[in-house]
Amino acid sequence: MAGENPASTTEYIQHHLQNLVYGNHPDTGWSFAHSAQEAAEMGFMAIHVDSMAWSIGLGVIFCTAFRFAALRATTGVPTGLLNFVELIIEFIDGSVKDSFHGSNKMVAPLALTIFVWIFMMNLMDLLPVDLVPSILGTVGVHFQKIVPSTDPNITMGMALGVFILMLYYSIKIKGTGFIKELTMHPFNHWAFIPINLFMETVGLLAKPFSLGLRLFGNMYAGEMIFILIAMMFAAGAGTGLVAGGLHAQLFGEHTSALFWLVIFVLVVGVCWMNLKGKISTGKTVLLSAIFMTLGGGVFALGGGLMQWSWAVFHILVITLQAFIFMVLTVVYLSMAHEEH
């Protein structure tokens, strides 16, 4: 964890913002990067293993869960997972019908995929920032970013996919009309063709660019604030039972990931018991506070509360950003289907 001096807080933040990179290093060949500098030296042909693994893994979970529900769909009253899936599908269907006016069977499934997939990727932000990286750290994985949408490669990649679809349908539906739209649009005269082409190209390229950058920026800023709160309150660790907690007494300066995992499981367990109605809310709060104070001391408890309140606000942001990405994709594709 971070100490008082600025050098190590900077290191802590930079460590959290570093992906697990696999690539061809000029000195060591094909291997995982051990530092940010090594990752930079690998150049263009390097892959962010963590972003790929988490995003593809979440995509597989989404596909299997929705397929599971789709195979069991009946005309009767749905329950549980089926109900949830039907709710999402009806919501997406409604939004697509509102803003898409062409005829294309692919747009609604695309919108569903984009919404649920981005929502799940953003949801990874709500897991405690240090939890997964420090658990993987004990088995020798040094860098781990578990929120794929804080990686510009993922968000710009998705925006590029949308851009290719926009171009494909523009050319397919409008044919030469698309060229006419690019060259004759604001000023309908042959002398203005270069100016028109420039303005329309900028407008066209700005769409995927802003789409990818908006999602990345929002998730990056949210992740940054989680990291800063974690850093601010971890600064007091290792100074006695009250401030540093049991953790500091047992392990001193070194962070033991398994210990944090035990505390996390205990707190989640208490909350789960409360949800199931086994214990009262007052007891839940008290037990969670005791576990967290024992685990990390008063500072960690304060940090936990701040993380929690930011996470509650962040639920709005992650849903809204997934929704906006979905709606804008549908609107852009709708524009590609309109003939003038």
Add this chain to the structure above:
Amino acid sequence: MELVIIAAAIMLGLGALGAAIGMGLLGGKLLEGTARQPELGPMLQGKMFLLAGLIDAVPIIGVGIAMYLIFVVAPSVGA
């Protein structure tokens, strides 16, 4: 180092200012619209949330960059 902090402050302040004006106009117009035609309320609210997300994006990106400047760039420049 001081200039980096001031840059971050301008970034946060002006971003918040613009977004606050935008959000104020948006919310005010929504209330006006729903007061005139209450039956359009749910539809307008959905559109308002979409636009709120669009407005929200720019200052929140600014916050992210400003935090990076304050906590990562400024200490390394000052040292």
